[in-house]
Amino acid sequence: MRDNNGVFISGTGSYAPSKTLTNCDLARMVDTSDQWIINRTGIRERRIAGTEEKTSTMGSLASAAAIKAAGIHKDDIDLVLVATLTPDMFFPSTACLVQTQLGLRQVTSFDVGAACSGFIFALEIASNMMKNGNFRHALVIGSEKLSSILDWEDRKTCVLFGDGAGAVVLSSQDRLGYEVIDSYTASDGSQPKLLHMPGGGSACPATPESLGQGRHFLKMQGQKVFKVAVRFMEQSVRKMLDRHGLIPEDIDLFIPHQANLRIIEALARSIKAPKEKFFVNLDRWGNTSAASIPIALDEASRKNRLQSGDYVLLVAFGAGLTWGSTLLKWKY
Ligand code: UT7
Numbered sequence: 001m002r003d004n005n006g007v008f009i010s011g012t013g014s015y016a017p018s019k020t021l022t023n024c025d026l027a028r029m030v031d032t033s034d035q036w037i038i039n040r041t042g043i044r045e046r047r048i049a050g051t052e053e054k055t056s057t058m059g060s061l062a063s064a065a066a067i068k069a070a071g072i073h074k075d076d077i078d079l080v081l082v083a084t085l086t087p088d089m090f091f092p093s094t095a096c097l098v099q100t101q102l103g104l105r106q107v108t109s110f111d112v113g114a115a116c117s118g119f120i121f122a123l124e125i126a127s128n129m130m131k132n133g134n135f136r137h138a139l140v141i142g143s144e145k146l147s148s149i150l151d152w153e154d155r156k157t158c159v160l161f162g163d164g165a166g167a168v169v170l171s172s173q174d175r176l177g178y179e180v181i182d183s184y185t186a187s188d189g190s191q192p193k194l195l196h197m198p199g200g201g202s203a204c205p206a207t208p209e210s211l212g213q214g215r216h217f218l219k220m221q222g223q224k225v226f227k228v229a230v231r232f233m234e235q236s237v238r239k240m241l242d243r244h245g246l247i248p249e250d251i252d253l254f255i256p257h258q259a260n261l262r263i264i265e266a267l268a269r270s271i272k273a274p275k276e277k278f279f280v281n282l283d284r285w286g287n288t289s290a291a292s293i294p295i296a297l298d299e300a301s302r303k304n305r306l307q308s309g310d311y312v313l314l315v316a317f318g319a320g321l322t323w324g325s326t327l328l329k330w331k332y
């Protein structure tokens with residue numbers, strides 16, 4: 001076993017499907033308007049995957065970009081985690097499909113199911129697996145094809161979500177100072193119906209009836225989810241700051257899950273941090289669930305919003321309910 005200090009992000013990548021669906025396009029499909037969607041969510045457009053673009057293929061393309069950015073060879077990867085709620089299929093895991101699409105060695109690969117918080121959970125798992133010294137470089141991916149589980153006649157949900165993938169290469173730490181410093185994760189399964197897809201699993205296998213009842217579509221009680229999202233994201237930020245004796249001013253960039261601009265603004269108000277410190281790209285992507293944070297991290301990095309030595313705080317919330325945060329000292 002090697003003696004490691006920790007792990008750090010050595011490369012990021014993302015993938016956007018080429019098809020863009022604007023709010024005006026949606027207004028031709030359901031009873032909504034560009035103005036309603038912008039005012040209530042901040043979303044202007046989202047990407048929609050084509051038939052040949054799967055959760056695995058989008059994850060593979062994002063990963064290839066992250067491997068290139070990290071300056072390593074694909075044979076250096078020895079762990080693959082995919083956070084997703086829209087896997088290509090129940091099994092094999094999407095991570096195994098990514099492994100073969102990228103032509104990796106026979107490395108440990110599995111999926112993580114924590115909905116929109118999935119990337120934070122996967123980062124925590126991968127970091128801890130790597131700290132024992134058995135893994136040197138890991139791919140941690142968030143990839144989603146949410147368009148495949150949306151009811152395109154339900155204006156309360158279909159306007160909110162989009163498709164895409166983001167990935168990071170997590171590498172063993174050789175030098176102290178830059179790292180994935182800490183993660184906080186939590187769950188509360190007592191209210192599963194706030195945000196769920198009732199059909200398709202073993203409790204409600206697909207039948208003509210279940211299809212007719214629309215049980216294979218994402219369902220959400222939007223207002224209730226909104227309130228708990230703000231509360232648990234605030235808790236996640238405070239927990240991490242308190243653990244490390246930090247104050248909001250110490251954080252250079254917050255990268256929140258991109259569900260709704262009003263949620264992000266409410267979070268900024270509640271922790272008394274300027275909203276300019278919150279990275280926002282949901283206007284162009286919508287909510288891409290587990291992919292939202294790694295896509296945002298890749299954009300922030302490529303747009304030079306992140307400098308070496310910056311404190312970065314990732315914070316997410318999702319179905320389950322699940323929530324959490326990750327504190328990074330940026331180096332890449
Ligand atoms: O990533 C996982 C976490 N997910 C989230 O964080 C989502 C959290 N929830 C939200 O972001 C917001 O609750 C929504 C954006 C989903 C909804 O915004 P809201 O301000 O909570 O609206 P609402 O549900 O209270 O609906 C207000 C009105 C209703 O009409 P009435 O009953 O007041 O006449 C809705 O029927 O807006 C109506 N409405 C729409 N109108 C036009 C709902 N959806 C639409 C729509 N276009 N797309």
